[in-house]
Each structure stands twice: as C-alpha cells, then as structure tokens.
Amino acid sequence: MKPEILLVDPMMPAIEQALDATYTVHRLSAAPDRDRLIAEVAPRVRAVVTGGGTGVKPAVVDALPNLGIVAINGVGTDAVDLEHARGRGVRVTNTPGVLTDDVADLAMGLVIAASRRMAAGDRFVRAGQWPKGKLSLARKVTGKRMGILGLGRIGEAIAKRAEAFGMGIAYTNRNPRSDVAYRFIASPEDLARESDILVVAASAGPASRNMVGRAMLDALGPDGILVNVARGSVVDEPELLAALTEGRLGGAGLDVFADEPNVPEGFFALDNVVLQPHQASATVETRTAMGQLVLDNLEAFFAGRPLPTAVV
Numbered sequence: 001m002k003p004e005i006l007l008v009d010p011m012m013p014a015i016e017q018a019l020d021a022t023y024t025v026h027r028l029s030a031a032p033d034r035d036r037l038i039a040e041v042a043p044r045v046r047a048v049v050t051g052g053g054t055g056v057k058p059a060v061v062d063a064l065p066n067l068g069i070v071a072i073n074g075v076g077t078d079a080v081d082l083e084h085a086r087g088r089g090v091r092v093t094n095t096p097g098v099l100t101d102d103v104a105d106l107a108m109g110l111v112i113a114a115s116r117r118m119a120a121g122d123r124f125v126r127a128g129q130w131p132k133g134k135l136s137l138a139r140k141v142t143g144k145r146m147g148i149l150g151l152g153r154i155g156e157a158i159a160k161r162a163e164a165f166g167m168g169i170a171y172t173n174r175n176p177r178s179d180v181a182y183r184f185i186a187s188p189e190d191l192a193r194e195s196d197i198l199v200v201a202a203s204a205g206p207a208s209r210n211m212v213g214r215a216m217l218d219a220l221g222p223d224g225i226l227v228n229v230a231r232g233s234v235v236d237e238p239e240l241l242a243a244l245t246e247g248r249l250g251g252a253g254l255d256v257f258a259d260e261p262n263v264p265e266g267f268f269a270l271d272n273v274v275l276q277p278h279q280a281s282a283t284v285e286t287r288t289a290m291g292q293l294v295l296d297n298l299e300a301f302f303a304g305r306p307l308p309t310a311v312v
Contacts, residue, residue, distance in 0.1 A: 003302055004041060006064070008050035011073060012284075015291030019049070023298070038063055047071060047298055052094065053260060053278060055079020061088060069301045071294045074281070075099055075154075077311050078204035078231060085312050092312035093297040097153065098289040099281040104157035106280040107199055107229045110253025111146075111162075113274045114225050115139045115197070117251075120271040139223070139250065142166050147195030149188060149212070150202030150230065151177060158199055170194060188212075192219035197227065204231035212236060217243040223250045229280050232258035241266045244273060255280050 004024040010016070019025050026045065031037040038060060045064045050056050052074020058081045061067060070080055072094040085092050113119055117138040124135050146162045148155045151171040159169045159182055169182045172191045176184035185191040188211060192198050198220050202208050212226070213236040220226060226249060228235055237258045243249035244267075251272040257263050260278055267273050281287065296308050 003046050004044040005047040005049060005298070006038070006041065006045045008048060008056060009054050009073065011049070011294070012287050012291050014288065015295065018291075018295055019298075023047075047301065049073065049294055049298070050080075052076040053079060058084045061085060061090060069093065069298070069307075071297050071301075072311075073290055073294050076204060076231060078233070082312050090312070091301060091307060091310060093294075093307050093309050094311055095290040095293040096309055098293060099286050100153045100157050102283050102286045103154045103201075103229050103280040104161055106255060106276070107154075107158045107201070107227055107253075108161045110227045110229070110255065110274055110276070111197055111199070111225065112141055114227065114251045114253035114272075115141045115144075117271070119274045123271075139225070144168075144196040145170070145194060147171065147185070147191040147198045148182075149191065149198065149200045149234075151180065151182070152201065152203070154229070155199075155201035156180065158201060167197075189216050189219050192216040192224070193221075195220060195224065197225045200226070200228040200230045200234050202230050202234055204233050208234045210234075210236040210239075212240070214239045214243070217249050220249060222247055225251045225253070227253040229255045232256045232260060237264060244270055 002024045006026050006028055008028045010029055026037060026041045028034055028037060042064050046066055046068050048056050048070045050072060052072050056070055067090050069091040070085060075094055075096050077094055080092055082092060115138060121135055124130060142165045144167055146167045146169050148159055148171040151173045162169055170185050170191060171182050172185050172188050200212060211234050217239060241264055244252060253274040255276040256278055267275060293309060300307050
C-alpha cells in the first residue's frame with residue numbers, strides 16, 4: 001500500500017508525477033469540497049505537502065490524527081504554526097538554499113525596474129505615447145545606498161549583487177554578523193533613513209509584522225525606493241499605499257502582499273510601483289529543485305532517515 005499524502009498546492013508536473021508514483025495523493029486544491037475531502041482521508045494521511053505562502057492551518061493538522069510531516073515547498077515557515085506542530089510531534093521541512101539566487105535576482109530586478117521606471121516606460125510605449133512626448137526622468141541605480149532588512153541567505157545574496165552596482169550596503173538583523181563587511185545598523189528606522197533603496201528580506205512572523213510602517217517609510221523619504229521580496233506581512237500595506245499616493249515615498253517594487261492574491265486596487269493606478277504576483281522563486285529550474293527537496297524530505301521521513309532540511 002502506498003502511503004497517503006495531502007497535496008495542498010499544485011506543483012511542477014514532473015514533481016507531481018513523482019509523488020503519484022510513490023504515494024496516494026489527495027489534491028486539496030482540486031477538491032469541490034475541501035472539508036469533506038479532509039474528513040474522508042484524515043485517518044490515512046501521513047504527510048501534507050504545501051506551499052510556503054499557503055501553509056497549513058492548525059485545525060487541519062489536528063484533523064489528521066496520523067500526520068507525521070508537513071513538507072513546505074518554499075523557504076518561509078510563517079504559514080505553519082511550528083510550535084503547534086512540535087507539540088503534535090509533527091515534523092516540518094522547507095526548501096532553503098535552492099531558491100536564494102532567484103529571489104535575489106528578482107529583488108535586483110525590482111530595484112532596477114522601480115528606480116528606472118521600466119514598467120511605466122513599457123506602458124508608455126504600448127499606449128502610443130512616445131510620439132507625443134517624453135517619459136519623466138527616472139532615478140539612477142549605480143552608486144546608491146542600499147539598506148537590507150534581514151541579512152540571511154537571501155539578504156546576503158542581494159548584497160553581493162548590489163556590490164556589482166557600486167552600492168554602499170548596510171543592514172539590520174537580529175544580531176550583527178562578524179563574517180560580512182557590510183555596515184550594521186541596529187535600528188530599522190535608522191537603516192531606512194540612511195538608505196536610498198531599502199530591500200525587505202526579513203523572515204515573517206509576529207516579531208516582524210508591520211515592521212515597515214509610517215516611520216520607516218517617512219525615513220526612507222520621497223526619493224527612496226522600497227523593495228519587498230519577503231512577505232507582505234512585514235510591511236504595513238495601507239501605510240505603504242498612503243506614502244506612495246501622497247509622494248512621501250518615491251517608489252516601490254513589490255513581489256508579495258498581505259492578502260495574496262488580493263492586491264489593494266489603489267496600487268494599480270500608481271506609476272511609481274512595480275507589481276509582481278509572488279514570482280521570486282518562479283523559474284523552471286528553481287521550482288524543480290524545490291520540488292526535489294520536498295521529495296527528498298518525504299522519502300527520508302517514510303524511510304526513517306534524518307530529514308535533509310528539517311525545521312521541526
């Protein structure tokens with residue numbers, strides 16, 4: 001008998017084929033009645049596979065009496081209650097490392113796109129406006145001061161890319177790092193004040209919820225650019241929208257939002273914002289590598305071996 005698993009979010013076709021070959025897969029996203037599906041399969045499900053943004057609610061974990069592992073297809077763990085899982089004896093894994101480059105690449109892409117008004121320029125040309133006039137001037141990227149909120153794997157990869165643009169780099173973190181030459185600034189507000197471009201790469205959770213609020217946005221100022229490739233919850237979204245609308249912030253590049261996939265419509269009319277549908281890790285190569293880590297963690301769990309990328 002194949003072990004039975006609950007697949008919350010769709011994955012790459014090749015990864016789903018590999019799952020089907022080894023497990024009996026119950027696809028929650030395809031179920032007409034999700035609660036009914038969970039109730040029907042609950043006693044037999046040993047594993048849940050889910051996306052980092054979706055996670056799994058404690059009520060679902062509690063509804064699966066024989067659940068042994070939650071395998072997250074992503075690096076973020078904020079959508080899974082880790083302490084609740086630990087209390088239930090449920091292991092949790094994620095897919096760190098393999099998505100670092102893609103997230104850092106997109107962060108720099110958003111830095112350039114927001115600073116150089118690339119999305120506005122694209123719309124300007126497509127609308128046939130070029131023969132009628134010129135697009136307003138943009139902001140230079142090379143040589144600017146970049147502040148990084150959270151210097152983990154992804155934050156450091158962003159910093160290394162920013163070095164190629166001759167940027168001065170500073171960061172804030174839970175603790176200063178002795179293995180990097182970048183300047184540590186303990187106060188997030190001070191970091192914003194001393195930055196032309198602020199990139200959010202911090203882990204999400206209660207401690208960082210709405211960390212980037214009015215004070216930080218005003219410190220970044222009317223010429224500043226905010227880029228968020230972390231989680232929407234780290235930024236106070238209404239305050240961000242107000243700062244952009246009122247001209248208190250120069251621009252933004254956003255890959256994540258507080259209530260995905262629902263984006264406040266106020267952003268849509270703004271020419272100083274570049275919007276992405278949470279695409280930072282969305283390349284064929286990286287999603288395949290992430291999926292393989294999910295497979296590796298599941299295989300190790302059912303074989304009784306140490307989990308390659310355990311969180312809990």
